[in-house]
Amino acid sequence: MTKKDIFLNGAFRENSVWKQILGICSTLAVTNLMLNSLIMGLGLTFALALSSFTISLIRNYTPRSVRMIAQTLIIAAYVIIVDIILKAKLPDISKQLGPYVGLIITNCILMGRAEAFASKYPPLDSLIDGIGAGAGYTLVLLVISFIRELFGFGSLFGVKVLGSWWTNWSIMVMAPSAFFLLAMLIWIINNKYYKVG
């Protein structure tokens, strides 16, 4: 598999959200504003890529019996680094994302990629796989938050794009909209690209 294939696989063909249905919790929770989604996506990509790289680096020395503890430890360390940096540099966004940054630790995408890829393949491939999967996750977040912010606030990245004639759909700001938008996205993509037979 070439490096490009690894990236494309992680980001699109085997996309963690729409293909593997992982990381749904944060996809539902932080997608009412595009800026929050972008920061969340970047944070996850950073933690995922570096933890995959590290896990892969020590994979030959990791005893099988404690490998998951080791993976969680490594993931947690990178996530806490993201949290610290957000708190120091972007306090407002850190406040808005609230517990969801810390919850990246329990995001199934990270453990999923660690187990499925990083513990078997060399470090550089794992890093690319992590970036790919992170990009795929960010893409889904941005698509959902694009619709939610546009209809819910009439803005994109906080910039008003719909005029004063626009009536905000409050359902788009609330949690239920994330559920049906994500379901529709998964339905459309699976129907279009993963048709069986």
Place this chain on the structure above:
Amino acid sequence: MPESALLEKPAFPVIFIVVLSLVFVGVLAFVYRLNEPGIEKQKQEAYERTVLSLCADSLASLTGKTAEQIQSGYPQSFRDYVKILPDGSFPRKAFEVRFKGRLLAYVFDITGKGLWGTMRALVATDPAKTTVLGVNVYDQVETPGLGARIGEDWFTSQFKRKAIMVNGVPVKFILIPEGQAPTDPTQVRQVTGASITSNAVIHMLQSELAMIAKASGEKKL
């Protein structure tokens, strides 16, 4: 000892995890220390902005600026109007808000017991310390979704311009349901499902302000 023999040892997984933990704890400690000044600065800034927001209304009526202008004028407006009082002036950390030498308000950093733990709040009062000008609960560990809603604006803004002491006696407040409109200034809309926390906020305001008033009264004698 060849490498593979070490990997086979029964104690190896334990050693591995211990070493890995130490390495990452070290990395985290380093990253945290590196960013600590930044985090502290942000916290301090948020705190000072809260102090300013509590007295912005009182300042707005005198300065000819709007409350928003005063708040967006941070940090200059904080320096212009707010003075941190030296420790010992009051039993709690206190700020003085002045415009052209005239004392407009005090802001106190008060603390009280909530349902699950200590909560901390900033409260602005008139110079006589009998009327609340604004409250902001900035640190609390109440139940998320229930008691934690004391941090919401609709709850704290109820205390604006509320007399909390009349002739040195604390006003007795009555909690009413969240959706009901108050008909009397002694009525406070409570957070639904969190009457203990709602009461705790009132209790904190009264006991802390009474204590501060008593201490400053004693000082004058």
